[in-house]
Amino acid sequence: MANLIYPRAPVTIGLTVAGVLLFFGIGAIASLIFAPTSIQTPTSADQSILAALASSVDHDRLFYSLKSAGVQASLSVFFSILIAIPAAITVSRRSTWMFGLGMRGLVLLISLAMVLPSTVAAMGLLAVWGRNGAVASLCGALCGDFSIYGLHGVVLAHMMLNVPLVMRVMIPLLNAVHQSKWRNAALLGFSSWGRFQHIEWPQIRGVIPGLASLIFMLCFTSFALVLMLGGGPKVTTLEVEIYGAVRFDFNLLAAAGLSLIQFGIMALVVAVFAFWGGWHASGDIRTPSNPLPRPDLTATDRIWDIAVLSVVIVLVALPVVMVAIRGMNVEIFTLLTRPQFFDAAWASFSVAMITAVVVTILSLVMAYAKASLSLSHRHRDMPFASLLRVLLDQGVLLYLVIPSVVLGTAAFIVLRGLGDVFGYAFAVVVMANTLLTLPFAYRLLERRLTGILAQHDRLAVQLGIMGISRLKILTLPALRYDLGLVAGLTAALSIGDLGVIALFANADFRTLPWLLYQLSGKYAADEAAALAFVLMIVTVAFFWLGRVLLSRLLGGRYA
Amino acid sequence: MLEIKNLRFSYPSSEGEFAFDLTVDRGEIAVVQGRSGMGKSTLLNLIAGFLTPSTGQILWQGDDLTALPPQKRPLSMIFQDGNLFDHLSCRHNVALGLNPSLSLTSEQWQAVDNALDALGILPLKNRKPLEISGGQQQRVALARALIRAEWQDCHLLLFDEPFSALDTETRLDCIEVVKTLVKNKSMAALMVSHDPEDAKRLAAKVFTI
Numbered sequence: 001m002a003n004l005i006y007p008r009a010p011v012t013i014g015l016t017v018a019g020v021l022l023f024f025g026i027g028a029i030a031s032l033i034f035a036p037t038s039i040q041t042p043t044s045a046d047q048s049i050l051a052a053l054a055s056s057v058d059h060d061r062l063f064y065s066l067k068s069a070g071v072q073a074s075l076s077v078f079f080s081i082l083i084a085i086p087a088a089i090t091v092s093r094r095s096t097w098m099f100g101l102g103m104r105g106l107v108l109l110i111s112l113a114m115v116l117p118s119t120v121a122a123m124g125l126l127a128v129w130g131r132n133g134a135v136a137s138l139c140g141a142l143c144g145d146f147s148i149y150g151l152h153g154v155v156l157a158h159m160m161l162n163v164p165l166v167m168r169v170m171i172p173l174l175n176a177v178h179q180s181k182w183r184n185a186a187l188l189g190f191s192s193w194g195r196f197q198h199i200e201w202p203q204i205r206g207v208i209p210g211l212a213s214l215i216f217m218l219c220f221t222s223f224a225l226v227l228m229l230g231g232g233p234k235v236t237t238l239e240v241e242i243y244g245a246v247r248f249d250f251n252l253l254a255a256a257g258l259s260l261i262q263f264g265i266m267a268l269v270v271a272v273f274a275f276w277g278g279w280h281a282s283g284d285i286r287t288p289s290n291p292l293p294r295p296d297l298t299a300t301d302r303i304w305d306i307a308v309l310s311v312v313i314v315l316v317a318l319p320v321v322m323v324a325i326r327g328m329n330v331e332i333f334t335l336l337t338r339p340q341f342f343d344a345a346w347a348s349f350s351v352a353m354i355t356a357v358v359v360t361i362l363s364l365v366m367a368y369a370k371a372s373l374s375l376s377h378r379h380r381d382m383p384f385a386s387l388l389r390v391l392l393d394q395g396v397l398l399y400l401v402i403p404s405v406v407l408g409t410a411a412f413i414v415l416r417g418l419g420d421v422f423g424y425a426f427a428v429v430v431m432a433n434t435l436l437t438l439p440f441a442y443r444l445l446e447r448r449l450t451g452i453l454a455q456h457d458r459l460a461v462q463l464g465i466m467g468i469s470r471l472k473i474l475t476l477p478a479l480r481y482d483l484g485l486v487a488g489l490t491a492a493l494s495i496g497d498l499g500v501i502a503l504f505a506n507a508d509f510r511t512l513p514w515l516l517y518q519l520s521g522k523y524a525a526d527e528a529a530a531l532a533f534v535l536m537i538v539t540v541a542f543f544w545l546g547r548v549l550l551s552r553l554l555g556g557r558y559a
Numbered sequence: 560m561l562e563i564k565n566l567r568f569s570y571p572s573s574e575g576e577f578a579f580d581l582t583v584d585r586g587e588i589a590v591v592q593g594r595s596g597m598g599k600s601t602l603l604n605l606i607a608g609f610l611t612p613s614t615g616q617i618l619w620q621g622d623d624l625t626a627l628p629p630q631k632r633p634l635s636m637i638f639q640d641g642n643l644f645d646h647l648s649c650r651h652n653v654a655l656g657l658n659p660s661l662s663l664t665s666e667q668w669q670a671v672d673n674a675l676d677a678l679g680i681l682p683l684k685n686r687k688p689l690e691i692s693g694g695q696q697q698r699v700a701l702a703r704a705l706i707r708a709e710w711q712d713c714h715l716l717l718f719d720e721p722f723s724a725l726d727t728e729t730r731l732d733c734i735e736v737v738k739t740l741v742k743n744k745s746m747a748a749l750m751v752s753h754d755p756e757d758a759k760r761l762a763a764k765v766f767t768i
Contacts, residue, residue: 178640178641179641180638180639180640180641180642181641181644183607183609183629183636183638184636184638184641184642186608186609186628186629186630187607187629187630187632187634187635187636188630188655188656188659189630189631189659190659191659191660194659194660198644198646198647198655198659199644202644202645202646293609293610295607295608295609295628295629296629
């Protein structure tokens with residue numbers, strides 16, 4: 001009877017998917033470990049596997065890369081959080097500024113920066129801070145020979161992408177502070193520091209270790225931004241070194257060795273990340289429609305908030321606006337008539353659409369299986385339920401520790417034996433994007449679906465709403481915003497990704513970010529700016545289509 | 560004595576205007592009753608300085624408070640919830656009433672402990688708000704009000720439905736604490752409540768709006 005109420009088939013499918021994912025992940029790592037046996041070189045033939053991998057890597061370069069990536073990632077974490085905390089506080093308490101509409105616009109621009117492809121972010125940053133950028137033209141000779149290329153440029157770009165991420169997590173937390181807390185602060189005469197110490201900091205501090213690890217992980221494995229703004233070999237990451245080993249030196253053994261080191265470091269960071277409780281994906285930043293007055297704010301707070309907002313606008317919003325301004329030039333017509341553009345656009349659209357559909361379905365199936373195994377009243381008799389939950393989690397979360405270029409290198413090594421590697425480019429890019437976005441999608445849906453099922457279970461069973469009817473009437477409509485977010489985010493991230501494509505791009509297969517990277521390197525500044533603008537529009541369109549259309553579609557008549 | 564004289568206020572989004580006139584003596588408890596939306600909480604917010612009236616006066620012991628910012632008004636306010644800071648111990652939450660930076664002299668710390676003792680919650684002083692019950696949380700808030708009355712001459716107490724979330728037994732217990740506090744410290748208390756029984760239990764003067 002229990003099985004009729006809570007069918008086991010979806011759980012079995014979810015577990016099978018997780019098993020396949022785990023198999024793929026372990027296979028990818030194994031292919032890197034055993035690379036010396038599959039790639040026979042004159043020097044590796046007589047050595048053990050580990051010795052062959054170790055000798056293939058340039059140790060001086062490796063230590064320099066680790067140091068460079070570590071310093072860059074640490075600085076990015078520090079400054080991103082340092083700016084994001086006051087920014088989140090300001091946005092949360094000034095929702096009525098600029099007639100409310102202005103703040104909503106600013107929040108929209110900040111949200112936009114989060115899904116912006118890193119290549120476009122780099123173009124935006126160049127448009128603001130570059131030699132011919134907005135800041136240079138404003139300050140003229142005062143700026144001297146300032147160059148954005150180098151460590152500071154990479155850190156600035158990482159801040160542009162990560163400050164919104166931190167704000168997105170913190171603003172809902174600050175908005176959730178009970179009004180009586182602010183009133184007590186006013187009555188007790190708290191200073192700005194006292195308010196921060198006793199109200200704001202306790203509210204946000206819990207998410208900081210998790211966010212810091214996440215940003216460190218993203219910046220440590222940064223690829224496109226370091227490639228475009230690093231200023232040559234001076235600033236590098238292991239990802240860039242792996243790319244160089246595959247594309248320029250064609251030293252696959254070195255690439256495999258570096259990939260394994262990268263995997264080990266990521267595993268360590270993720271372990272720390274998990275120890276600190278991870279990070280829960282939050283919903284939208286919603287500005288309250290009728291915000292209550294804040295009696296604790298003073299004139300000094302007002303001046304401070306204006307200063308903070310100005311920094312956020314220059315750092316995050318201005319580059320986004322500049323991409324639009326610079327992109328609307330006559331070269332846009334040249335770009336739109338190029339056959340390469342259409343090929344790249346078609347490839348990017350196909351990758352984004354397929355990835356979004358596959359990720360949404362897989363994450364839903366796996367989240368359902370996890371939720372079913374987590375709720376004590378469902379499948380309580382299923383043997384090894386706790387072990388199966390671990391399988392589900394690890395099948396997906398494994399891909400958090402395998403960065404895209406590492407996954408690409410593994411695919412490159414495996415596919416070498418099957419003929420023309422570049423012939424598999426499309427499939428590899430889709431697969432890599434699927435696997436890399438799945439952890440975020442799964443985490444987001446799993447928690448939400450568990451809550452929904454727990455809430456609906458008893459009433460649904462009592463009313464006899466089961467099977468497909470339940471899915472259609474109750475589950476999908478309740479989950480529609482989250483599924484829309486997953487589809488939109490996956491499509492946006494896939495369309496802008498410059499990871500695996502950097503290893504597999506060729507004359508027959510390229511994507512829009514790859515074309516943008518090529519154009520920016522060819523001093524075709526106007527055309528590159530136009531493409532950055534188009535890519536930004538396309539990314540936003542996909543994000544919006546995924547979010548709005550899917551959530552409306554799933555809402556149907558029942559929501 | 561608290562005197563509210565021809566106090567008027569209207570929200571920008573609504574056409575209606577609230578008007579208030581009342582007095583509460585020291586050592587006296589007044590309960591404001593009325594249907595939802597009639598302006599009960601608005602009255603407390605005006606007295607606390609969270610809202611600015613269009614006309615009228617708020618007088619305490621003859622001094623005009625109307626133009627003072629909230630932190631300069633000699634009052635304590637207790638809400639239904641959210642009165643305490645969850646990351647601080649009960650002792651620190653009470654100490655905030657003496658100094659927002661928590662730099663207290665040993666004499667002041669002793670006074671904090673005395674206030675906790677007076678409210679019967681001294682054994683809980685090192686616990687965090689989430690580790691104690693709702694009724695105990697309200698007692699901590701009352702201890703803070705008590706210490707503010709003793710050290711900062713904040714003898715006016717405002718209650719915005721402070722006991723709504725409590726069970727009957729705890730509610731009765733808290734009401735007794737308020738009665739004792741107001742009588743012993745010669746405070747004036749103004750309470751918004753939905754429960755008509757509260758006024759009877761508090762032996763309070765009733766204002767219906």
